[in-house]
Amino acid sequence: MTNRQRRGPAQRQDAIAEAVLAQGSATAAELVERFGVSLMTIHRDLDELERQGIVRKYRGGVTAQRSGVFESSVAYRGKSMREEKEAIAAAAAELVEPGMAIMLDDSTTALALARRIKDAGPLTIVTNFLDCLNLLAPVQGVRLIALGGDYDPLHNSFMGVSCVEAIESLQVDLCFVSTSAVSAGNACHQEQRVVVVKRAMLRSAVRNVLLVDHTKLGRTALHRVAPLGEFERVITDDGASAAALRELDRHKVEYEVAARA
Incomplete structure (x- = not known):
């Protein structure tokens, strides 16, 4: 057409x-x-x-503005880099085992992962992302824990002090998060209110995995979420450049490159 x-x-x-x-x-x-x-x-x-x-x-x-509202909008994020996100989600799903407690952030890559693991139960899945909650609510075999707080329509998720306090009361086996930028050995994001929630999620997990498509590698954003050393691994897609992967190697980061279908 x-x-x-x-x-x-x-x-x-x-x-x-x-x-x-x-x-x-x-x-x-x-x-x-x-x-x-x-x-x-x-x-x-x-x-x-x-x-x-x-x-x-x-x-x-x-x-x-790539670092501004346009990029933050879940309405846009849900439409971008779909093949890459599906490849990353498929690789991430291999880390999930029945009986685990999983935490998912409000990224559209985590939503792609939720679609892949929803029938892999029994699982406990914890999230602040309304799209994930709506997807998983009717699924048998999933114990769903909703992280409440202040509703943010731009992200279609819950944030704020109440959300952070709810996260801090839990401990999960695996946490999957995404960020808008990876550079200088750090995962970064442009919005402070999002960073606070992601940091709390990482603290609540035994193991952390970063899900980022290749466009995030080598980019900068205002706030550091965490050093890459806090993640068990980084999963990206096969669009990642050799230079971007060398930078991960330089920081001694374990990473996986997921092949697009």
Whole structure:
């Protein structure tokens, strides 16, 4: 299906979001030409994407900040790097054994893992991610523990002091988290409120595993979540460059490269 073929508003808005992220910015006129719709329609689409926190409008166009709200939005994250996340989730699922207590963060990679292990019970699964809770709630063989707190619609998850206190009352066998950047031997993230929750999750687990697609390697973000040495292993995908893997080797990090289907 070409860009000029007829498509519904939601599908077109998804395509606009992906295009803007790939380019970094776009003018309304460019989007009109690309999608074959009116300028008024494009402005309506951009208004909706801005309302969702996915893009930022300016006079005549729109921008995407990779380290900002665009990247944080679960609406966007769920659509990006799908093949890579599925490959990483498949590798991570091999670490899960029946009877384990597992903690999952609010990453879409952890959600892909949840889909793979939901029938591997009996399991206890602990998460603050509403998407995971909705997925796992009806599943037999899974004891589901919801981490409450302040609901954050941008991430569709629960955070804050109450969430951290709930995490600190538990100890799990395995914790799977993802971060937005890996550099200089550290896993990092751009949002302080997210970092606080991830740190508490790592402290609550006997073993920790970092799930990051290749686009996160060599990137920087404001806050350090943890040194890579705190993870039993890092799982990435086969899009990782040789330089990025050499950097992991330099920091003596055990890692696994998952092959995409």
